[in-house]
Amino acid sequence: xxxxxxxxxxxxxxxxxxxxxxxxxxxxxxxxxxxxxxxxxxxxxxxxxxxxxxxxxxxxxxxxxxxxxxxxxxxxxxxxxxxxxxxxxxxxxxxxxxxxxxxxxxxxxxxxxxxxxxxxxxxxxxxxxxxxxxxxxxxxxxxxxxxxxxxxxxxxxxxxxxxxxxxxxxxxxxxxxxxxxxxxxxxxxxxxxxxxxxxxxxxxxxxxxxxxxxxxxxxxxxxxxxxxxxxxxxxxxxxxxxxxxxxxxxxxxxxxxxxxxxxxxxxxxxxxxxxxxxxxxxxxxxxxxxxxxxxxxxxxxxxxxxxxxxxxxxxxxxxxxxxxxxxxxxxxxxxxxxxxxxxxxxxxxxxxxxxxxxxxxxxxxxxxxxxxxxxxxxxxxxxxxxxxxxxxxxxxxxxxxxxxxxxxxxxxxxxxxxxxxxxxxxxxxxxxxxxxxxxxxxxxxxxxxxxxxxxxxxxxxxxxxxxxxxxxxxxxxxxxxxxxxxxxxxxxxxxxxxxxxxxxxxxxxxxxxxxxxxxxxxxxxxxxxxxxxxxxxxxxxxxxxxxxxxxxxxxxxxxxxxxxxxxxxxxxxxxxxxxxxxxxxxxxxxxxxxxxxxxxxxxxxxxxxxxxxxxxxxxxxxxxxxxxxxxxxxxxxxxxxxxxxxxxxxxxxxxxxxxxxxxxxxxxxxxxxxxxxxxxxxxxxxxxxxxxxxxxxxxxxxxxxxxxxxxxxxxxxxxxxxxxxxxxxxxxxxxxxxxxxxxxxxxxxxxxxxxxxxxxxxxxxxxxxxxxxxxxxxxxxxxxxxxxxxxxxxxxxxxxxxxxxxxxxxxxxxxxxxxxxxxxxxxxxxxxxxxxxxxxxxxxxxxxxxxxxxxxxxxxxxxxxxxxxxxxxxxxxxxxxxxxxxxxxxxxxxxxxxxxxxxxxxxxxxxxxxxxxxxxxxxxxxxxxxxxxxxxxxxxxxxxxxxxxxxxxxxxxxxxxxxxxxxxxxxxxxxxxxxxx
Numbered sequence: 005x006x007x008x009x010x011x012x013x014x015x016x017x018x019x020x021x022x023x024x025x026x027x028x029x030x031x032x033x034x035x036x037x038x039x040x041x042x043x044x045x046x047x048x049x050x051x052x053x054x055x056x057x058x059x060x061x062x063x064x065x066x067x068x069x070x071x072x073x074x075x076x077x078x079x080x081x082x083x084x085x086x087x088x089x090x091x092x093x094x095x096x097x098x099x100x101x102x103x104x105x106x107x108x109x110x111x112x113x114x115x116x117x118x119x120x121x122x123x124x125x126x127x128x129x130x131x132x133x134x135x136x137x138x139x140x141x142x143x144x145x146x147x148x149x150x151x152x153x154x155x156x157x158x159x160x161x162x163x164x165x166x167x168x169x170x171x172x173x174x175x176x177x178x179x180x181x182x183x184x185x186x187x188x189x190x191x192x193x194x195x196x197x198x199x200x201x202x203x204x205x206x207x208x209x210x211x212x213x214x215x216x217x218x219x220x221x222x223x224x225x226x227x228x229x230x231x232x233x234x235x236x237x238x239x240x241x242x243x244x245x246x247x248x249x250x251x252x253x254x255x256x257x258x259x260x261x262x263x264x265x266x267x268x269x270x271x272x273x274x275x276x277x278x279x280x281x282x283x284x285x286x287x288x289x290x291x292x293x294x295x296x297x298x299x300x301x302x303x304x305x306x307x308x309x310x311x312x313x314x315x316x317x318x319x320x321x322x323x324x325x326x327x328x329x330x331x332x333x334x335x336x337x338x339x340x341x342x343x344x345x346x347x348x349x350x351x352x353x354x355x356x357x358x359x360x361x362x363x364x365x366x367x368x369x370x371x372x373x374x375x376x377x378x379x380x381x382x383x384x385x386x387x388x389x390x391x392x393x394x395x396x397x398x399x400x401x402x403x404x405x406x407x408x409x410x411x412x413x414x415x416x417x418x419x420x421x422x423x424x425x426x427x428x429x430x431x432x433x434x435x436x437x438x439x440x441x442x443x444x445x446x447x448x449x450x451x452x453x454x455x456x457x458x459x460x461x462x463x464x465x466x467x468x469x470x471x472x473x474x475x476x477x478x479x480x481x482x483x484x485x486x487x488x489x490x491x492x493x494x495x496x497x498x499x500x501x502x503x504x505x506x507x508x509x510x511x512x513x514x515x516x517x518x519x520x521x522x523x524x525x526x527x528x529x530x531x532x533x534x535x536x537x538x539x540x541x542x543x544x545x546x547x548x549x550x551x552x553x554x555x556x557x558x559x560x561x562x563x564x565x566x567x568x569x570x571x572x573x574x575x576x577x578x579x580x581x582x583x584x585x586x587x588x589x590x591x592x593x594x595x596x597x598x599x600x601x602x603x604x605x606x607x608x609x610x611x612x613x614x615x616x617x618x619x620x621x622x623x624x625x626x627x628x629x630x631x632x633x634x635x636x637x638x639x640x641x642x643x644x645x646x647x648x649x650x651x652x653x654x655x656x657x658x659x660x661x662x663x664x665x666x667x668x669x670x671x672x673x674x675x676x677x678x679x680x681x682x683x684x685x686x687x688x689x690x691x692x693x694x695x696x697x698x699x700x701x702x703x704x705x706x707x708x709x710x711x712x713x714x715x716x717x718x719x720x721x722x723x724x725x726x727x728x729x730x731x732x733x734x735x736x737x738x739x740x741x742x743x744x745x746x747x748x749x750x751x752x753x754x755x756x757x758x759x760x761x762x763x764x765x766x767x768x769x770x771x772x773x774x775x776x777x778x779x780x781x782x783x784x785x786x787x788x789x790x791x792x793x794x795x796x797x798x799x800x801x802x803x804x805x806x807x808x809x810x811x812x813x814x815x816x817x818x819x820x821x822x823x824x825x826x827x828x829x830x831x832x833x834x835x836x837x838x839x840x841x842x843x844x845x846x847x848x849x850x851x852x853x854x855x856x857x858x859x860x861x862x863x864x865x866x867x868x869x870x871x872x873x874x875x876x877x878x879x880x881x882x883x884x885x886x887x888x889x890x891x892x893x894x895x896x897x898x899x900x901x902x903x904x905x906x907x908x909x910x911x912x913x914x915x916x917x918x919x920x921x922x923x924x925x926x927x928x929x930x931x932x933x934x935x936x937x938x939x940x941x942x943x944x945x946x947x948x949x950x951x952x953x954x955x956x957x958x959x960x961x962x963x964x965x966x967x968x969x970x971x972x973x974x975x976x977x978x979x980x981x982x983x984x985x
Contacts, residue, residue, distance in 0.1 A: 011090035012036060014045065016080075016100065022073030022156030027066040038067030048084040051075050074164035076157040081108035100154065107154075110136050111161050118183055118204060119155070120195035128183065130162040131155055180204065185316050193318075197271045201318030209264040211235055211257075213272055214242070215314060216322040217306055219395065226297035229284060229306070231272065232322070233257060233265070242322075246292030247273050254292065279314050281305075300388050304397075307388075326395055366406060368398065378406075422667060428467055429696045469502065470700045476502065482529030484565040487522055492705055496523040499703050500642060501530055504613070509641040509663025511619070513648045513704040520644045521555070524615055525562050527642075531612060532566065532590050541609055542569070542589040546633060547617035549595045555617070559591065566590040572598055578605055596621050596629050603632040611638040619643035622662060623655035625671055634662045648702065653679045656698070664701060719919045721929040723943070724811075726803045728770070728934055733978060735776055736769050736937065740976045747969045756965040759972065763938075763964060766976060770934035771831050771903050772802040795841045798834065804932050808835070808900060809842055811930070812879060815898050816843055820925075821866070821878040822898035825887070825914050827905065829853075832881050835902070839879055846875065851883040867895045884914050893917040897925040902932055906942055936979035 010030075017025045026045070028036035038060035046055030052075065059070045071079065081104040085091050093101050110116055115136035122129035167173050177184055182202035199205040211233040218228045235241040245255035251270035273293065276285065284302055285293045298306065311321045364375040371392060373381065381398060388395055469476045478498045481489060489497065496512060500523065503510045514520050528543055547555060552572060559568050569589035571577075576598070577585055582605060586592055599606060614636055616622065622630035641663045649656045657674045660667055668674050678694050681687035728736060743762040750758055768775035799806050808824070815822055826832050829851055836849040848862045865871065866880050880893060884905055896918045905911050911931075919927040933939045967975065 008090035009088050011092060012041065012044070013092045013094060014041075015094040018076070018100075018153035018157060019073075020153060020156065022076060022153055022158075022160050024071040024073075024076045024079075024157070025063070026069040026071055027063075035066045038069055041067075042069050044086055044089060045069070047086050049075075049079060051078070073157045073160035075161075077104050077107050077111065077161045080104035103154075106137055107132055107158055108161075111158070111165050114166070116158070116162055117199065118180075118202070119159070120193075120198050123183075123198070129155065130159040132158060182316075182318055193271055193275065197268065198318075209261070209268065210237070211243070211261055211264070212320060213268075214320045214322045215276075216242070217303065217311075217324065219303075219324045227300070227303035228297055229280075229294045231276075231292075231294060233261070234320075247276070247294065248292055275314075275317065275319060279317055279319070280310060284310070304388055324395070424463070425467075425667075425700070426697070429471075429700070430693055466506070470506070470508075472700075479530055482526060482533050484529045484533070484563055485526055486564065487562045489522065489526065490519070493519050493523050493526075496520075496703055496705075497526040497530070500524070500527045503701070504531075504640045507640065509643070509660075509701060511643045511645065511648060511659055511663055511702040513643075513645055513702055515646055515706045518705060520646075521558050521617075522562060524642065524644060525559060525566075528566060528591055528613075529563050535612070541612050542567075542586050543591045543613040543615065544606070544611040544636070544638070545591060545593050545615045545617060546596055546599050547593070548621060549597065552593060552595060555593055568593060570594075571602070576602075578602070583609075596633065599636070600629045600632040603635065606636055609637070611636065613640040613642060614638040615642040615644060616662065617644045619645040619659050619662070620647050620655065623658050625654065625658040625661065630658055634658075634665070648704070653683060653694075660698070660701070667701075668697065718926045719915070719929060720926060721931065723931050723933055724807065725933050725935050725940075726807055728937065728978075729773075729801060729803055731773050731801055732769055732803070732934075735773055736766060736978050739765050739769065739776075740973075740978065743976065744969070744973055747972065759965045762976070766938055767903060768828060768831075770804070770937050770939055771826070771828065772798075772805055772834060774798070774801070774834065775828060775830050795838055798838055799842075804902065804934065805835075805838065807932070808902065809838065811900075812839060813842065816845075816878060820898060821896040822880070822900060823887075823893055823896045823914075823918055824879065824881045824900045824902055825884045826881065826902040827884050828903070829883070831902065832883060835881050839881075843879065845879075846877045847879045847881065848877045849881040850887050852886045854886065863891060863893065866893060869895075882914075882917075884910065887914070887917065891917045892920065892922065894920060894922040894924075897923065897927050899927065899929045900932065901930070904931065904933070904939055904943065906946070908946070938976050940979075941975050 013029045015027050015029065019025060026041070027038070028041040028045070030036060042055040042058055042060060046052050046058065049055060052058050052071070055069075061068050061070060080101055083091075083101075083104075110132045113136075115133040116130045117133050119127075119129040119131045167176055180202055183204075193201060196205075200207045214232050214234050216230050216232050218230060220226055230244050231247060232242040232244050235243070243255065243257045245253045245257065245265075247253055247269060251273035253265050253269040253272075257265060276293065281302075284298060284306070285296065307323065307327055311323060314321050364378075366373045366375070366378040388397060465476075478494065479501050481494070481497075496514065500510050500512065504527075512520050512523060514523075524545075531543060545555065549572075552570075556568065556570065559566055567588060567590045569585055569592045571582075571592050571594040576582075586609070594602075594606075616633065622633050624630055625634075643659050643663050645659070648659060654671065654675070657668050657671055657679075661671075669677070678690055681690040682694065739762055743758065746758050747755065765776055799809055812822060812824075824835060826835065832849050832851055836847045840847040848866060850859055850862055854862070862877075862880070865875075865877050868876065880887075880896065882891075899915050899918050901911060901914070905914075915927070915929050919929075933943055964972075964975070
């Protein structure tokens with residue numbers, strides 16, 4: 005009995021792309037419907053999702069199934085078919101069906117090769133390794149007659165199996181880069197040689213061919229190419245050979261190499277002809293096709309271009325040992341500064357405009373050429389030159405750049421010290437310079453040549469100290485100074501004196517409070533003690549009017565021996581009287597406004613020194629005040645400022661144009677070079693360049709710098725203004741109205757008691773209405789797993805609480821800790837409950853009822869950094885009385901004053917629980933104020949220091965009970981513009 009219910013004959017035709025066009029017949033002339041054949045033929049074919057994803061097309065009378073090329077060979081190899089159908093294959097298809105398992109095995113076992121013919125056509129395609137197939141199958145392949153189509157199907161299956169992802173394709177490209185190289189050199193190879201060249205197949209030859217460039221020497225004065233065979237077992241052994249015009253090799257090599265040499269030499273000749281110019285190959289002779297000497301130009305072309313092309317084509321090239329290093333070293337142009345004559349004391353007050361003599365030096369590789377040697381070599385117009393027993397490369401484009409730069413700077417005129425500074429500070433800049441000596445710029449397409457300076461010993465030491473890489477001798481502290489300098493202040497004074505010695509301006513930009521004033525006063529005493537008698541004019545200090553008196557007091561306090569002259573006000577002198585008076589003074593004090601008015605008078609003197617205090621006053625270079633100050637003459641210029649750049653880089657330019665005129669160029673040029681690239685394009689390279697130029701003339705220390713050794717980081721205070729909710733506003737109004745009604749009847753102690761009671765109620769209302777209504781608040785456990793309805797309701801009833809929750813959540817997301825101060829126990833309990841629920845973490849609360857044991861435990865827990873994250877408390881609520889003093893809570897760097905104590909000293913004591921010794925971060929302090937309420941009114945009174953006696957900043961609020969009814973109403977009444985709708 006037959007096991008088959010029916011019999012199908014399957015016919016397959018492969019398209020040029022390797023797709024299989026499949027149709028079926030019943031008997032000899034009846035076509036199977038495509039859907040029927042697809043459902044049965046591919047019933048177990050998972051890659052096509054059991055045939056559902058395959059397309060069916062009508063081709064003449066047959067319905068044809070399209071099987072994608074990558075699935076053809078795997079499908080025919082496996083042939084998982086329904087067993088109740090008798091499957092027969094057409095006569096033309098039977099060969100492919102028999103071959104499919106062998107081809108699938110080649111794919112699975114990676115016995116495939118890249119197609120050489122496809123590579124020559126610019127494609128990557130795979131073919132089976134014929135050696136992996138049995139002889140019978142190889143014969144059958146030749147008889148199929150569909151080799152190209154079958155190859156396409158095979159190649160698609162390889163790609164799908166092994167290189168189907170981007171990562172796998174990238175691995176192939178990394179492992180066999182020559183497989184993806186240009187196919188221009190393919191004509192130089194046959195298929196076996198090409199597979200070896202790209203690294204796909206191992207080279208069975210005991211040697212490898214190399215093309216060697218021989219440089220001229222004492223015996224041979226010309227460049228030559230030669231073909232050598234390198235012994236794989238002894239790489240140092242090179243056997244020279246010659247190739248004839250017929251591709252046959254001649255030479256002396258080991259006998260066992262002969263067969264390999266004969267087989268491969270024709271391909272070597274083809275490779276050379278494909279990659280070398282005709283002039284590099286001769287017409288034969290004793291030296292073979294490579295016997296012709298090379299010109300210098302041909303040798304240069306081989307080094308820079310031909311050798312790269314040969315490497316890309318799979319050749320190995322042996323170049324002179326010096327070439328790799330020489331090719332990487334670009335020509336360098338140096339200005340070698342000459343040693344200058346110094347005065348007998350070693351002083352040098354020369355300034356930025358001082359001229360320094362130099363000689364040109366051109367470095368090419370390891371060769372250092374004088375200007376004359378460079379001119380001589382350039383005139384030879386050769387790219388490869390033998391000089392002092394070494395080969396150097398001379399690129400005409402780079403030589404032209406060097407010539408243009410040298411022509412733009414007249415060595416007989418020297419370089420200014422400013423030019424030297426620019427060239428030295430920007431020595432790492434990659435782009436052509438635009439700030440040094442004036443010269444013609446190279447073309448955009450040229451490779452830039454660096455212009456460097458070679459310092460003599462004196463300048464090297466000087467610039468090293470200027471960049472603060474080394475320290476020099478410090479001047480002694482003037483005997484007239486009535487103060488003891490801190491170490492960083494002594495450094496600042498020494499720095500000012502050092503820059504004065506060089507005639508270079510200085511910007512002392514220390515943080516406020518670090519003592520810029522005392523450093524400048526020490527500098528003034530140094531000037532007087534080191535000046536020659538009866539020769540020096542006084543220093544001129546220009547400052548804002550508001551600090552004029554402070555300067556007088558500080559000078560009198562720290563340097564009483566200095567003669568101070570005040571040039572200010574309607575009684576100030578002018579003309580001859582002014583000239584006579586300043587000769588008796590050591591320092592003249594004036595203001596920015598007066599200096600502007602008396603510009604012509606002050607311009608008529610060259611001051612020993614000019615100092616600008618609060619130098620940001622000239623930050624706008626376009627103002628008349630800035631122009632007037634910058635027009636004054638002095639032997640030395642100093643700017644004092646804690647904010648050298650407040651908003652824009654143009655402010656920095658203005659200050660630097662005062663201390664060192666012209667150093668940063670014109671404002672227009674500075675805008676093009678720095679302001680636009682940095683402020684608009686955020687150019688990091690330009691930012692670094694500007695920092696290098698600015699650094700030698702600016703000394704900026706901050707309080708938190710380790711070298712300053714001050715105790716604390718910054719403390720930043722800010723007020724957070726909050727609107728009352730409608731509920732709070734209504735209760736607040738009601739309380740004030742009731743109080744004012746009672747004020748009409750009450751007197752004495754009853755009146756005072758009613759005022760203090762209402763005051764407490766109003767302050768509690770500003771915090772939360774529950775404190776006023778005395779509602780019971782159920783405590784929420786932080787482990788509850790989500791926000792409860794009671795918590796959400798509590799938060800919505802107080803704008804202060806809502807804002808606090810949002811801010812604490814934000815800082816906790818950043819991993820930081822906080823303290824929260826409140827004077828009401830009920831508010832503390834509520835905050836602990838709400839924040840514990842919202843943050844889902846433990847929240848501490850310390851008040852007057854907390855035992856000493858519990859208090860110590862809380863502090864230890866909060867300060868800890870070793871507890872597990874779930875156990876670590878990060879929010880600490882404190883009563884301002886119980887927690888305001890005596891605690892060290894530096895783990896927190898945020899402090900919230902939820903309600904105000906109105907005694908600045910008490911609030912500061914509370915803040916200092918976090919802002920104290922041991923704190924390593926900036927401390928942020930937030931003071932919450934309810935808008936329109938008595939909180940805002942009293943805060944305004946504290947700020948303005950008006951209408952308040954000394955009683956206000958005492959520890960009691962008794963002063964409020966002494967106010968009249970009208971004053972009480974003005975203090976308490978809610979301002980309607982700040983109430984919520």
